[in-house]
Amino acid sequence: MARVDDRDGRDKPGHDEERGAEHSAHGGHLADNIAYFARALRTAGLPVGPGAVIDAIGAVEAAHVGTREDFYWTLHAIFVKKHEQTVIFDQAFRLFWRRRALVEKLIAALSPIAPGDEKSEDKPKPGAERVASAFPTGTREPPRPKRELELSAQFTMSDRERLASRDFAQMSAAEIAETKQLIARLVLPQDKVATRRWRADHRGRRIDARASFRRALATGGHFVDLAWRQRDERHPPIVALVDISGSMADYSRLFLQFLHALGERRPVSSFVFGTRLTNITRALARRDPDEALASASLLVKDWEGGTRVAASLAQFNRQWSRRVLAQGAIVLMFTDGLEREVTPELGAAMDRLHRSCRRLIWLNPLLRYDGFQAKAGGIRAMLPHVDEFRTMHNLNAMTGLVQALSARGGAADPRRWLLPAA
Numbered sequence: 001m002a003r004v005d006d007r008d009g010r011d012k013p014g015h016d017e018e019r020g021a022e023h024s025a026h027g028g029h030l031a032d033n034i035a036y037f038a039r040a041l042r043t044a045g046l047p048v049g050p051g052a053v054i055d056a057i058g059a060v061e062a063a064h065v066g067t068r069e070d071f072y073w074t075l076h077a078i079f080v081k082k083h084e085q086t087v088i089f090d091q092a093f094r095l096f097w098r099r100r101a102l103v104e105k106l107i108a109a110l111s112p113i114a115p116g117d118e119k120s121e122d123k124p125k126p127g128a129e130r131v132a133s134a135f136p137t138g139t140r141e142p143p144r145p146k147r148e149l150e151l152s153a154q155f156t157m158s159d160r161e162r163l164a165s166r167d168f169a170q171m172s173a174a175e176i177a178e179t180k181q182l183i184a185r186l187v188l189p190q191d192k193v194a195t196r197r198w199r200a201d202h203r204g205r206r207i208d209a210r211a212s213f214r215r216a217l218a219t220g221g222h223f224v225d226l227a228w229r230q231r232d233e234r235h236p237p238i239v240a241l242v243d244i245s246g247s248m249a250d251y252s253r254l255f256l257q258f259l260h261a262l263g264e265r266r267p268v269s270s271f272v273f274g275t276r277l278t279n280i281t282r283a284l285a286r287r288d289p290d291e292a293l294a295s296a297s298l299l300v301k302d303w304e305g306g307t308r309v310a311a312s313l314a315q316f317n318r319q320w321s322r323r324v325l326a327q328g329a330i331v332l333m334f335t336d337g338l339e340r341e342v343t344p345e346l347g348a349a350m351d352r353l354h355r356s357c358r359r360l361i362w363l364n365p366l367l368r369y370d371g372f373q374a375k376a377g378g379i380r381a382m383l384p385h386v387d388e389f390r391t392m393h394n395l396n397a398m399t400g401l402v403q404a405l406s407a408r409g410g411a412a413d414p415r416r417w418l419l420p421a422a
Contacts, residue, residue, distance in 0.1 A: 031057045034075070037096050041079055044088050048079055068097075084288040164395040167368065169250035176254070180289065182395060183257050186402060197231070204230035235266040236328045236358060241316065243335035244272045244300065245307040251365050251393060255334055256296065258398055260289050269324040273312035274302035279320070309339045309378060313349035321356050328358040330405065334392060336366050339378030346378060350385035360386045362414070363401065367391035374417045389414035 035053050042048045056078040065071045072093055080089050163175060163182070171179065200208065211227035240259050244252045252272070259270050269281045283295035297303065325331070331353065339346060354360045362382065366372055368391050374380050383389065388404065391397045 030060065034060070037075070037092070038079065040096055041089065041092055044092055046079060046085055046088055047081070052078055082287075084286060084291055087288055087291045087294075164399075166395075167393050168254050168365075169393070179254060179395060180257050183254065183398065184261050184289065186258070186261060186399065198229045199231075200227065201230045202228055204228035206230065236330055237267040237269065237324070237326075238262060238332060239269045239324050239329050239357070240271065240332045240334065241313070242270065242272045243274070243307065243309070244303050245274045246304045247307070247336055247338065248334070248365070249304045252334065253293070255363075255392060256284065256293060257289060260284050260292050269320075269329075270296075271316060271320070272296075272300055273308070273316075274300075274305045275308050275311075276302055277312045277315045277319075278302075307335075307339060309335060309337065309382075310341075310343060310346035310349055313353060314345060317349055317352050317356070321353070325356045330359045330361065331357045332361050332363060332401075333386070334363045336364055337362075337379040337382050338376055339381075342377035342381055347381045347385070350382050354385040354387075359388070361388040361390060361401075361404070362386040363390055363392035365391065365393040368393040368397075380418060383414050383418055386414050389417060 034056050038048045038053045038056065056075055059074050059078055060071065063070065063074050065074055075093070076086070076089060080086055163178060166175065168176075168179075198206070198208075200211065206229055208227040208229040211229075212224060215225045215227060216223070238259075240255075242248075242252050242255060242259075256270070256272075259268055262268050263270075263284060268284070270279075270284050272278050272280055278300050280296040280299055283299055284292045286292040286295060333353075364379075367389070374383055390401060390404065392401065
C-alpha cells in the first residue's frame with residue numbers, strides 16, 4: 001500500500017514518492033490511491049460508489065495515460081456525472097495529488113510515455129473549503145471508538161445553539177463553514193397566495209362547467225359527473241436588494257447563502273448594490289452554493305466599496321421593478337441605511353418601491369444593538385416606507401425572517417423607531 005512519512009511520522013494516502021514508480025497498478029499502489037481518492041470525493045459530497053472505483057481503475061489501465069492532464073480527465077470522466085460536481089472534483093484532485101510528480105511516478109509503470117509538467121494554481125477556487133474538510137489529517141485507519149460518558153445537559157448550551165446566537169461578523173472560518181451548512185437545512189417559508197388561475201380539485205367548492213359537460217358526453221347526457229375546481233396557490237416571488245458595501249460585507253455573504261437556499265424552492269431575484277446595482281439572479285441559480293457565490297462575485301465590481309442607496313434604488317425602479325415585482329412580490333432590502341448624502345431622492349425611491357411590491361421588509365444588522373435609535377438621516381428617510389423592520393446578524397434572526405415570511409400580518413409598525421429619536 002502506498003504510504004509516505006509526511007510530517008509527523010504518520011502514514012497518509014496518496015503521497016508515495018519513493019516507491020510509487022516501482023510497482024504497477026496490479027501491485028495495488030495506484031489502485032489503492034484511486035480508492036482513497038474516491039473515498040475523499042464521497043466525503044466531499046459526490047455520489048461515488050464501489051462500482052465507480054472499479055471503473056476508474058480499469059479506465060486508467062486501458063487508457064495508458066502518461067501525463068497528469070490525461071490522468072485528471074480519465075478520472076473526471078468516471079467520477080463526475082453533473083456539471084456542478086466539477087468544482088469539487090477539481091479541488092479534490094489538486095489537494096489529493098498535490099505532491100510534486102506523484103501522478104507521473106504512479107502511472108509510469110503503466111505506460112512508457114514521458115510525464116508532462118504539472119500546472120500549479122495558487123489561487124483558491126470555489127469548493128476548496130468543503131474539499132479540504134473531506135481529507136483526514138491523520139492516518140487512514142478509522143479512529144478507535146471512545147468511551148461513552150453520560151453527562152448532564154442541565155444548565156448547558158449546545159454548540160448549535162451557541163452558533164445560532166453568534167454574530168456573523170465575529171465568526172471564525174470554521175464557524176462560517178458550519179453556518180453555511182445550517183443555512184442550507186433551514187425550513188423555508190410556507191406562505192402561499194391565491195392567484196387568478198383555477199385548477200382541478202375534487203375537494204373544490206366551485207363547479208367546473210366545461211369539465212362537467214365533457215364528462216357527460218361519455219354517457220350521452222344521461223349521467224352528469226360534476227367536476228370541481230378551486231383557485232391555484234403559489235409562493236409569491238422574492239426580490240432581494242443586498243448592500244455589499246464595506247460595512248455590510250461580513251453579513252451580506254452569508255445572506256447571499258440564504259438567498260441561494262431560498263431560491264431552490266421558489267422564484268428569487270437577487271440584486272446587490274454598493275456604488276452601483278448588479279443583477280446576480282442567474283449566477284445564484286447554480287445548484288452548487290460555492291460555484292454560485294463565486295460566479296456572483298465575478299459580476300460585482302464594487303464589493304466592499306462605498307454606498308449609494310438612493311441611486312441604486314432609483315436604478316432598480318427604473319430598469320427592473322416592472323420585470324420582477326409582478327404577482328405580489330415580497331422585497332427583502334438588506335442594508336444598514338447609512339447613506340452618505342441624504343437627498344429627497346432617497347424617500348421618493350423608497351416610496352415607489354413600497355407601492356410596487358406586496359411587502360417591503362428592511363433587514364438591518366444595526367438592530368442587534370439594544371440601544372439602537374433611528375438618528376441617521378438615511379434611516380429616518382427610509383423607515384416610513386417599509387412594512388417590517390428586522391435585524392439580520394445571526395442564525396436566530398434568519399430563522400425569525402423565515403417565520404415572518406410564513407406568517408400573514410401581525411407585524412408592528414416600523415415607524416415606532418422614529419419616535420425615540422424625534
